[in-house]
Amino acid sequence: MSDDTSNHPGSTGRTVSREIRLASRPSGWPTEENFEPAEVELPAPAEGRILVRNLYMSVDPYMRGRMNEGESYMPPFEVGKALDGGAIGQVVESRAPGLAAGDLVLHGYGWREYAVMDARQARKIEEILGVPISAYLGVLGxxxxxxxxxxxxxxxxxxxxxxxxxxxxxxxxxxxxxxxxxxxxxxxxxxxxxxxxxxxxxxxxxxxxxxxxxxxxxxxxxxxxxxxxxxxxxxxxxxxxxxxxxxxxxxxxxxxxxxxxxxxxxxxxxxxxxxxxxxxxxxxxxxxxxxxxHYDRMPDMIEEVGAWLRDGKITFEETVVDGLENAPKAFVDMLRGANIGKMVVRLVH
Amino acid sequence: MSDDTSNHPGSTGRTVSREIRLASRPSGWPTEENFEPAEVELPAPAEGRILVRNLYMSVDPYMRGRMNEGESYMPPFEVGKALDGGAIGQVVESRAPGLAAGDLVLHGYGWREYAVMDARQARKIEEILGVPISAYLGVLGxxxxxxxxxxxxxxxxxxxxxxxxxxxxxxxxxxxxxxxxxxxxxxxxxxxxxxxxxxxxxxxxxxxxxxxxxxxxxxxxxxxxxxxxxxxxxxxxxxxxxxxxxxxxxxxxxxxxxxxxxxxxxxxxxxxxxxxxxxxxxxxxxxxxxxxxHYDRMPDMIEEVGAWLRDGKITFEETVVDGLENAPKAFVDMLRGANIGKMVVRLVH
Known part of the structure; x- marks a missing residue:
C-alpha cells in the first residue's frame, strides 16, 4: 500500500475494500463454492459522488435468480465480478450536496465493505427510536x-x-x-x-x-x-x-x-x-x-407500517450474521430456510 | 297415446318430445355411447309458463365439463336425465304475459324438441335482417x-x-x-x-x-x-x-x-x-x-357486434348439423375440432 492510499474515514486517498464475487454459476442449489472473496482499491469520490462504508447488507431470494445466466427479470450477476444488492451504510466522504460524512444511506451496493457511487443512487434514511436501522433492509424496506x-x-x-x-x-x-x-x-x-x-x-x-x-x-x-x-x-x-x-x-x-x-x-x-x-x-x-x-407506494408503506411498529402492533425478527466473509453462507442458509424473519449480514461490529 | 295427447301447436293437450340423455359419464374423450335418446310427454303449460318448440340448439365445449361428476363450475349433468344448454325456439303456447305463440325465444332447454318452462327463463329475440336467428347461439349470444x-x-x-x-x-x-x-x-x-x-x-x-x-x-x-x-x-x-x-x-x-x-x-x-x-x-x-x-354486458355486445355484422365488418361461420338424433355426434365432433365457427344443431327443417 503506498502512502497516498488510506483506509481512514474522511481521507481523500484510496480505500481498500473487500468484496464477494460470483465465482461460478450454480446449477440447482448454490453452495459457498459459487462465491469468492476479493480485495479492491477504490478511488476517492469524484464530484457528485460519495464514499460509503457499509454497515448492513441484505441477502434475498431474488438474488438466486440473478445468479443464472439471463433467466431472471433483472440483469444477471457477472461471473468474476462483485455481487450487489440492498445495503445500509454510513457516508465517509461526500462530494455531493445534501449528503455529509456520517449520514446513513440506503443503496444498492451490498456484498462489499465500501462503495463509491453517484449520490443520487443513495437515499438518506433516519433512525426511528427503538427500531434498528437494519429495518430499512426489511420491514421498512x-x-x-x-x-x-x-x-x-x-x-x-x-x-x-x-x-x-x-x-x-x-x-x-x-x-x-x-x-x-x-x-x-x-x-x-x-x-x-x-x-x-x-x-x-x-x-x-x-x-x-x-x-x-x-x-x-x-x-x-x-x-x-x-x-x-x-x-x-x-x-x-x-x-x-x-x-x-x-x-x-x-x-x-x-x-x-x-x-x-x-x-x-x-x-x-x-x-x-x-x-x-x-x-x-x-x-x-x-x-x-x-x-x-411500486416505489411510489414506499411513503404510504413507511407511514402505515412505521406507525404500527412504533405502537407495537406489529413485530419483526431479524437473523443477523456477522462478517462479510459469512455472507455467502448466510445467503445459502436463507434459501434453505434457516432464518426467521429478515436475514441480514452485519459488516461492522 | 291417448286422445287428449296432441302434438299440434296451439293445443292444450300433452306434447310428446324427444330428448337426449346422458347415458354414462365419459372417461376422457366422450363418444356417442355416452348419450341415449328418449321420449317424454310434456304437460300443457300452467299459469306463467310457456311451451316452446326448439328450432336450434347449441353444442359447446363447457358441456364436456358438466359431464364429469362435480368437477365443473356448473352443476353436473345427471346420468339418465336430459342434457341442457342454449337453444332457440318458437313459442307454441303461452300462459304468460309478454309472450305469444309464434314469438322467437332464447332459453336454456336445449337437447330436446319441446320444452315447457317459466316464461322468465326465456328471452324474446328479434330477427336481424340478413342474419340467421341461429346467430343468437353464436356471434350474438x-x-x-x-x-x-x-x-x-x-x-x-x-x-x-x-x-x-x-x-x-x-x-x-x-x-x-x-x-x-x-x-x-x-x-x-x-x-x-x-x-x-x-x-x-x-x-x-x-x-x-x-x-x-x-x-x-x-x-x-x-x-x-x-x-x-x-x-x-x-x-x-x-x-x-x-x-x-x-x-x-x-x-x-x-x-x-x-x-x-x-x-x-x-x-x-x-x-x-x-x-x-x-x-x-x-x-x-x-x-x-x-x-x-357478465350478462350485464350483453346489450353493449349486441349493439357493437350487431352494428359490425350489419355493416359487413365482421363475419361468422356456422357449422349446422341437422336432427336432434345427430346432436351427440355434433358435440363430439365439435370437441375434436371438426367445426369452423359455431356448431349448432337444427331441429326443424
Missing amino acids: MPGLTAYVGLLDIAAFKEGDAVFVSGAAGAVGSLVGQIARRKGASRVVGSAGSQEKIAYLTGKLGFDAAFNYKTASVRKQLAQVAPDGIDVYFDNVGGDHLEAALDAFRPYGRTAMCGAISVYNAAEPVPGPSNLFLAVGKRLTLRGFLVGD | MPGLTAYVGLLDIAAFKEGDAVFVSGAAGAVGSLVGQIARRKGASRVVGSAGSQEKIAYLTGKLGFDAAFNYKTASVRKQLAQVAPDGIDVYFDNVGGDHLEAALDAFRPYGRTAMCGAISVYNAAEPVPGPSNLFLAVGKRLTLRGFLVGD
Missing part, C-alpha cells in the same frame, strides 16, 4: 414494500378475506400475515419449514394457524387449516403451494405471485400446477409483480 | 359475449396490443380475433387444428398470421408468427398453448382464461405450464372468467 403492495394492490386484499401466505416466517411473509391481520382478515394462515417457525407464526405473529410443509402434503394441510377456503394467496414459493392454493380458493380468489424459491433452484423445469384450469370456474386471478414497479 | 368480455374486460385489451387466440376458428376465437382487429390491435395471430382453418383465419377473418398446432410445437410456431411477442392471450385450450403464451408475453401481458379443452377430456391430471414463474418477472396477469357473471 424492499421486503416491507413487497408485502404491502403484494397484499393490498396486487392481490387486492379486502376486509374479511381469508389469507394464506407461504414462506410465512420470512421477511416478506411475516409482514403479509400481520398486515392482513391489522386490516381485518377473517383468517390468516401460513406455511413454513420448521416447528420453530410454526410456533413463531401462531404465537408472536398472531396467525390463526400454520403448518410445516415438510411434514405432510401442502394440499392436505392447507385444507385442514383453512377448511372454509381462502380468498387471497401470497405466493413466495410456487410449486406445490400454488397447487394447494388453487384447490383451496373460493370463487374470485386472487394470487399475488411474488417469488418462486422452488423454481429458482431447480435444474430442470418444474411442472406447473396441474389444477390451473380451476382458475376458469372459480374466476381466479393470478398476478405476478416486481416490487421495483 | 353466449359465445359472442364470451369473446367480447374476455378480450375487453378480462384481458383488458387496449389499442396497439398484439393478440394471440387459441381455438381461433371456433365460435369464440373467431370473434376474439375480429374484435381485436376492429379495436386496433397491432397484430392478431391464432392457432387452429387444420390447414383449412388456418386459411380461413388469415383469409376471411383477417388474422395477420395463424398456425396449425398439430404440425409442430406451439412454442416454436407462436415465436415465429409473433416474433415481437404478445400482450394478450385469449386461452380457449390450456396446456401447451398457455405455456407458449407465457414464453411469448411481453411485460404486463394478460391472459383471459376461458376454457381448457385440453383439460376437459384428460383422464389424468395435466401438468400445468412449467414456465408459470415467468408471471413474476414479466408482471403477467392470468384471469379466469365465466360468461355467466
Whole structure:
C-alpha cells in the first residue's frame, strides 16, 4: 500500500475494500463454492459522488435468480465480478450536496465493505427510536414494500378475506400475515419449514394457524387449516403451494405471485400446477409483480407500517450474521430456510 | 297415446318430445355411447309458463365439463336425465304475459324438441335482417359475449396490443380475433387444428398470421408468427398453448382464461405450464372468467357486434348439423375440432 492510499474515514486517498464475487454459476442449489472473496482499491469520490462504508447488507431470494445466466427479470450477476444488492451504510466522504460524512444511506451496493457511487443512487434514511436501522433492509424496506403492495394492490386484499401466505416466517411473509391481520382478515394462515417457525407464526405473529410443509402434503394441510377456503394467496414459493392454493380458493380468489424459491433452484423445469384450469370456474386471478414497479407506494408503506411498529402492533425478527466473509453462507442458509424473519449480514461490529 | 295427447301447436293437450340423455359419464374423450335418446310427454303449460318448440340448439365445449361428476363450475349433468344448454325456439303456447305463440325465444332447454318452462327463463329475440336467428347461439349470444368480455374486460385489451387466440376458428376465437382487429390491435395471430382453418383465419377473418398446432410445437410456431411477442392471450385450450403464451408475453401481458379443452377430456391430471414463474418477472396477469357473471354486458355486445355484422365488418361461420338424433355426434365432433365457427344443431327443417 503506498502512502497516498488510506483506509481512514474522511481521507481523500484510496480505500481498500473487500468484496464477494460470483465465482461460478450454480446449477440447482448454490453452495459457498459459487462465491469468492476479493480485495479492491477504490478511488476517492469524484464530484457528485460519495464514499460509503457499509454497515448492513441484505441477502434475498431474488438474488438466486440473478445468479443464472439471463433467466431472471433483472440483469444477471457477472461471473468474476462483485455481487450487489440492498445495503445500509454510513457516508465517509461526500462530494455531493445534501449528503455529509456520517449520514446513513440506503443503496444498492451490498456484498462489499465500501462503495463509491453517484449520490443520487443513495437515499438518506433516519433512525426511528427503538427500531434498528437494519429495518430499512426489511420491514421498512424492499421486503416491507413487497408485502404491502403484494397484499393490498396486487392481490387486492379486502376486509374479511381469508389469507394464506407461504414462506410465512420470512421477511416478506411475516409482514403479509400481520398486515392482513391489522386490516381485518377473517383468517390468516401460513406455511413454513420448521416447528420453530410454526410456533413463531401462531404465537408472536398472531396467525390463526400454520403448518410445516415438510411434514405432510401442502394440499392436505392447507385444507385442514383453512377448511372454509381462502380468498387471497401470497405466493413466495410456487410449486406445490400454488397447487394447494388453487384447490383451496373460493370463487374470485386472487394470487399475488411474488417469488418462486422452488423454481429458482431447480435444474430442470418444474411442472406447473396441474389444477390451473380451476382458475376458469372459480374466476381466479393470478398476478405476478416486481416490487421495483411500486416505489411510489414506499411513503404510504413507511407511514402505515412505521406507525404500527412504533405502537407495537406489529413485530419483526431479524437473523443477523456477522462478517462479510459469512455472507455467502448466510445467503445459502436463507434459501434453505434457516432464518426467521429478515436475514441480514452485519459488516461492522 | 291417448286422445287428449296432441302434438299440434296451439293445443292444450300433452306434447310428446324427444330428448337426449346422458347415458354414462365419459372417461376422457366422450363418444356417442355416452348419450341415449328418449321420449317424454310434456304437460300443457300452467299459469306463467310457456311451451316452446326448439328450432336450434347449441353444442359447446363447457358441456364436456358438466359431464364429469362435480368437477365443473356448473352443476353436473345427471346420468339418465336430459342434457341442457342454449337453444332457440318458437313459442307454441303461452300462459304468460309478454309472450305469444309464434314469438322467437332464447332459453336454456336445449337437447330436446319441446320444452315447457317459466316464461322468465326465456328471452324474446328479434330477427336481424340478413342474419340467421341461429346467430343468437353464436356471434350474438353466449359465445359472442364470451369473446367480447374476455378480450375487453378480462384481458383488458387496449389499442396497439398484439393478440394471440387459441381455438381461433371456433365460435369464440373467431370473434376474439375480429374484435381485436376492429379495436386496433397491432397484430392478431391464432392457432387452429387444420390447414383449412388456418386459411380461413388469415383469409376471411383477417388474422395477420395463424398456425396449425398439430404440425409442430406451439412454442416454436407462436415465436415465429409473433416474433415481437404478445400482450394478450385469449386461452380457449390450456396446456401447451398457455405455456407458449407465457414464453411469448411481453411485460404486463394478460391472459383471459376461458376454457381448457385440453383439460376437459384428460383422464389424468395435466401438468400445468412449467414456465408459470415467468408471471413474476414479466408482471403477467392470468384471469379466469365465466360468461355467466357478465350478462350485464350483453346489450353493449349486441349493439357493437350487431352494428359490425350489419355493416359487413365482421363475419361468422356456422357449422349446422341437422336432427336432434345427430346432436351427440355434433358435440363430439365439435370437441375434436371438426367445426369452423359455431356448431349448432337444427331441429326443424
